Amino acid sequence: MAVGSVLVTGGTGYIGSFTALALLEAGYEVVIVDNLYNSSKEVINRIELICGKRPAFYEIDITDEAALNKVFTEHPDIDNVIHFAALKAVGESGEIPLEYYRVNVGGSISLLRSMTKHNVTNIVFSSSATVYGDATRFPNMIPIPEHCPIGPTNTYGRTKSTVESVITDCIEAQRNNAKKTGESGEQWNAALLRYFNPAGAHPSGVLGEDPLGVPYNLLPLLAQVAIGKREKLLVFGDDYASKDGTAIRDYIHVLDLAKGHLVALNYLRDHHPGVKAWNLGTGKGSTVFDMIKAFSKVVGRDLPYQVVERRQGDVLDLTANPSLANQELKWKAELTLEDACADLWRWTENNPEGYNQDPPKEFVDALKNGK
Numbered sequence: 001m002a003v004g005s006v007l008v009t010g011g012t013g014y015i016g017s018f019t020a021l022a023l024l025e026a027g028y029e030v031v032i033v034d035n036l037y038n039s040s041k042e043v044i045n046r047i048e049l050i051c052g053k054r055p056a057f058y059e060i061d062i063t064d065e066a067a068l069n070k071v072f073t074e075h076p077d078i079d080n081v082i083h084f085a086a087l088k089a090v091g092e093s094g095e096i097p098l099e100y101y102r103v104n105v106g107g108s109i110s111l112l113r114s115m116t117k118h119n120v121t122n123i124v125f126s127s128s129a130t131v132y133g134d135a136t137r138f139p140n141m142i143p144i145p146e147h148c149p150i151g152p153t154n155t156y157g158r159t160k161s162t163v164e165s166v167i168t169d170c171i172e173a174q175r176n177n178a179k180k181t182g183e184s185g186e187q188w189n190a191a192l193l194r195y196f197n198p199a200g201a202h203p204s205g206v207l208g209e210d211p212l213g214v215p216y217n218l219l220p221l222l223a224q225v226a227i228g229k230r231e232k233l234l235v236f237g238d239d240y241a242s243k244d245g246t247a248i249r250d251y252i253h254v255l256d257l258a259k260g261h262l263v264a265l266n267y268l269r270d271h272h273p274g275v276k277a278w279n280l281g282t283g284k285g286s287t288v289f290d291m292i293k294a295f296s297k298v299v300g301r302d303l304p305y306q307v308v309e310r311r312q313g314d315v316l317d318l319t320a321n322p323s324l325a326n327q328e329l330k331w332k333a334e335l336t337l338e339d340a341c342a343d344l345w346r347w348t349e350n351n352p353e354g355y356n357q358d359p360p361k362e363f364v365d366a367l368k369n370g371k
């Protein structure tokens with residue numbers, strides 16, 4: 001028997017697909033909704049290939065409340081939601097802010113309204129370390145703890161911090177309303193998961209990140225340089241106050257990140273905390289040059305790069321203090337940067353066209369033979 005049923009919005013995206021897989025592997029039923037704006041339906045087949053279970057899938061836009069209502073009606077067993085569906089390009093968010101607020105904030109409101117209507121009371125929200133902005137503006141806030149004041153430096157980050165507020169207000173109101181009718185209200189809970197920089201792919205080599213169009217994150221861009229789709233990596237600034245002048249981030253393997261969602265879900269169920277924020281990171285910062293070195297090592301040759309101007313909205317250091325998640329969720333990032341680089345390279349080298357090609361036969365056979 002399934003241990004529960006989870007609606008995963010944005011479940012064909014990068015982190016969403018790994019979380020859907022982890023849920024299925026842990027015995028949950030999974031219902032995915034995604035509008036496929038920046039992802040492929042092939043992800044559903046790959047998830048099934050890896051774990052032998054297929055999530056239900058609906059091609060639905062997160063802002064379409066009527067369509068969400070229909071999904072909850074068809075799946076009355078859904079008792080938790082993990083909410084990823086959003087636009088996520090930091091640069092683009094400053095160019096089309098209204099679209100970012102419409103989808104990220106408006107979509108979250110549609111989802112919360114629909115959850116309320118169907119009495120689904122637990123939500124895990126895909127937030128971002130970007131909500132902290134420049135934590136170096138405070139003394140002693142690197143590595144960044146959850147109590148660091150938030151202050152996003154770009155539109156994308158502001159949509160994420162706005163949704164955190166919307167969820168917090170919504171859960172508090174539901175709890176207060178329940179109390180008025182003599183109930184405890186403790187069934188209403190939310191986890192705000194602030195991710196640091198997701199990296200890597202599935203070790204099987206059949207599931208990974210496949211952004212449509214031009215990628216904008218460091219590792220997918222580096223992977224494109226390695227495979228010859230891009231001449232060189234542009235390094236955005238070498239005049240930061242770090243050991244080598246390039247900016248510092250906390251790169252976390254996507255498999256560890258996915259596990260973080262499961263433990264957060266369990267925590268909500270077992271502890272009824274109301275609203276809680278947790279950092280999901282490794283606690284270890286790496287510079288852009290560290291990453292070029294680490295990825296070049298698994299590829300087996302030096303990858304070309306050129307230092308250019310800083311990117312607008314970037315900050316010096318986003319390294320997590322993950323102690324709270326370590327203690328409360330009993331969760332810890334276990335995989336290394338080398339694992340993430342090796343898995344990303346296996347995925348990229350063997351699937352240059354991402355989900356637009358069949359996965360290598362030997363990978364499929366290995367999965368089918370349970371290797």
Ligand SMILES: O=c1ccn([C@@H]2O[C@H](COP(=O)(O)OP(=O)(O)O[C@H]3O[C@H](CO)[C@H](O)[C@H](O)[C@H]3O)[C@@H](O)[C@H]2O)c(=O)[nH]1
Pocket residue numbers: 088090128129130195196197198216217218219221233234235236237247248249288311314318
């Ligand atoms: O071509 C590139 C791309 C990136 N970088 C640098 O590499 C680092 C990482 O950049 P990414 O674009 O990969 O990631 P960000 O840290 O900007 O943001 C990412 O991590 C955040 C949390 O830290 C949020 O999760 C956000 O959604 C996600 O895009 C930054 O110092 C950036 O300046 C380059 O030098 N060249």
